[in-house]
Amino acid sequence: DIQLTQSPSFLSASVGDRVTITCRASQGISSYLAWYQQKPGKAPKVLIYAASTLQSGVPSRFSGSGSGTEFTLTISSLQPEDFATYYCQQLDSYPLTFGGGTKVEIK
Amino acid sequence: EVQLVESGGGLVKPGGSLRLSCAASGFTFSSYTMNWVRQAPGKGLEWVSSISSSGAYIYYADSVMGRFTISRDNAKNSLYLQMDSLRAEDTAVYYCAGERRDCNSANCYSIFDYWGQGTLVTVSS
Numbered sequence: 757d758i759q760l761t762q763s764p765s766f767l768s769a770s771v772g773d774r775v776t777i778t779c780r781a782s783q784g785i786s787s788y789l790a791w792y793q794q795k796p797g798k799a800p801k802v803l804i805y806a807a808s809t810l811q812s813g814v815p816s817r818f819s820g821s822g823s824g825t826e827f828t829l830t831i832s833s834l835q836p837e838d839f840a841t842y843y844c845q846q847l848d849s850y851p852l853t854f855g856g857g858t859k860v861e862i863k
Numbered sequence: 864e865v866q867l868v869e870s871g872g873g874l875v876k877p878g879g880s881l882r883l884s885c886a887a888s889g890f891t892f893s894s895y896t897m898n899w900v901r902q903a904p905g906k907g908l909e910w911v912s913s914i915s916s917s918g919a920y921i922y923y924a925d926s927v928m929g930r931f932t933i934s935r936d937n938a939k940n941s942l943y944l945q946m947d948s949l950r951a952e953d954t955a956v957y958y959c960a961g962e963r964r965d966c967n968s969a970n971c972y973s974i975f976d977y978w979g980q981g982t983l984v985t986v987s988s
Binding site for chain 1: 898900907908909910913922923924925958965970972973974975976978979980981
């Protein structure tokens, strides 16, 4: 099974900050990676797929990069509505797996 | 408007059974691979099972293999998860999720586009 390791698991940041979250895969997954945002009590929402493709309707301050085993999600200027938990997911092979999550909180 | 509405969750004793349903509307259900994803209280996301658009291909997480059965009825725009031999560690919110494919000249990429609101399953004596 492919393991995804996200770091950090928790980060505290201010509005306007640039934030970067990393996701490392235990083996190469090409670009078969997606990023999701989840707010408390809500279902996840896809932000990025194919490692770097912005989902329709998602603000351009979100971007994704990487391929193979190392990926990043960047929020260029953190907004109040971005405080949430973020997950990466590999869709290269079954069983599909998610990273452990990164909780972004207000500093 | 796309809607996925899960139902069937509740409290069940260890060893018991439960059947979850997911009613879809607002998109071409029969064209989508469908998934179940769960989230234990205060924990992260865990993929549970996938079923292809026709139902021909089915996959399970190791943690539920042999105990859970995914199925679909395209005529009723519905997805199901039969859960048997339930354990305390199956306690979670269960989401159904619709998976779209986006293809370019070289590759096709899957996206969990649509999600339901979730249904809570609690396994406890």
